[in-house]
């Protein structure tokens with residue numbers, strides 16, 4: 001079936017207001033840069049161009065794990081945050097995890113969709129060790145438009161730097177900052193286990209919300225599920241790249257367009273999940289735009305309104321969240337006052353995983 005056509009766009013971004021795509025304050029100086037606790041992680045845009053990622057072999061580390069997670073649970077305790085998804089893991093440091101424990105952590109993330117670890121020293125390891133940890137879970141992804149750490153292009157920097165004017169401008173046109181998405185879904189092998197690490201957080205606010213797209217799929221009736229299992233959608237980075245280029249930012253990787261199944265199967269749990277999001281999907285393959293829009297809007301609405309299969313995580317200092325990008329959608333919330341002297345600053349490492357497995361071959 002023909003993929004959806006793409007029109008060049010300079011329209012307002014379907015873009016996360018947390019994500020700078022170029023230095024945001026005058027003369028490239030970040031307003032709070034002097035006050036940053038982690039200046040090495042302030043976003044930088046190296047003019048490095050990335051070639052397309054070739055297909056690679058991926059074996060999910062959770063497939064090697066002991067099903068009872070005996071290594072991980074020797075010291076750690078698990079507390080569930082909500083019945084359908086989300087757990088807090090305490091009593092362990094990521095820094096002291098053996099490979100067996102990492103495999104079991106991957107299994108826990110596969111089962112619980114997102115896992116929060118508090119009081120971690122991870123933020124202070126330095127980029128090389130952090131990058132090395134992430135590579136255990138998949139192949140590094142180089143994000144085309146967002147700022148990074150020089151020499152470490154796998155770092156995707158999320159930084160709100162005190163520029164409240166930019167947020168005010170955003171809200172001139174928008175009702176909410178929420179933008180539900182899966183990370184980098186336009187790649188042929190999109191990220192699986194995604195790591196978010198907080199560096200500086202506002203006193204209150206700036207939570208991240210996650211929804212289980214497994215449970216969203218489970219709630220649908222069998223006939224509807226079966227209809228979805230025949231469908232694929234085209235995901236694309238073109239809109240994001242065009243927006244960055246049209247507005248003085250860089251796009252360091254040629255735009256990518258990929259067709260993925262709407263229902264994907266998890267390689268470890270075998271669960272089926274909806275793989276749709278509001279940021280990168282251009283349309284359902286072979287469907288006309290109004291047909292595609294109505295179905296995608298319905299599915300997005302269903303996922304985002306299902307508070308009975310969501311969790312909202314708050315960012316205490318020293319928190320790390322690892323989530324499964326294959327079975328969740330997530331959104332930042334920009335509800336805090338950026339004028340306060342506390343930046344919201346975090347990094348994401350999004351190692352890439354398998355080609356999405358369709359529910360029907």
Ligand SMILES: O=C(O)CCC(=O)C(=O)O
Pocket residue numbers: 016018019158183206207208330331332333348
């Ligand atoms: O800022 C957040 O809470 C999440 C950011 C995010 O989803 C992203 O950068 O992909």
Ligand SMILES: [Fe+2]
Pocket residue numbers: 181182183330
């Ligand atoms: Fe994200």
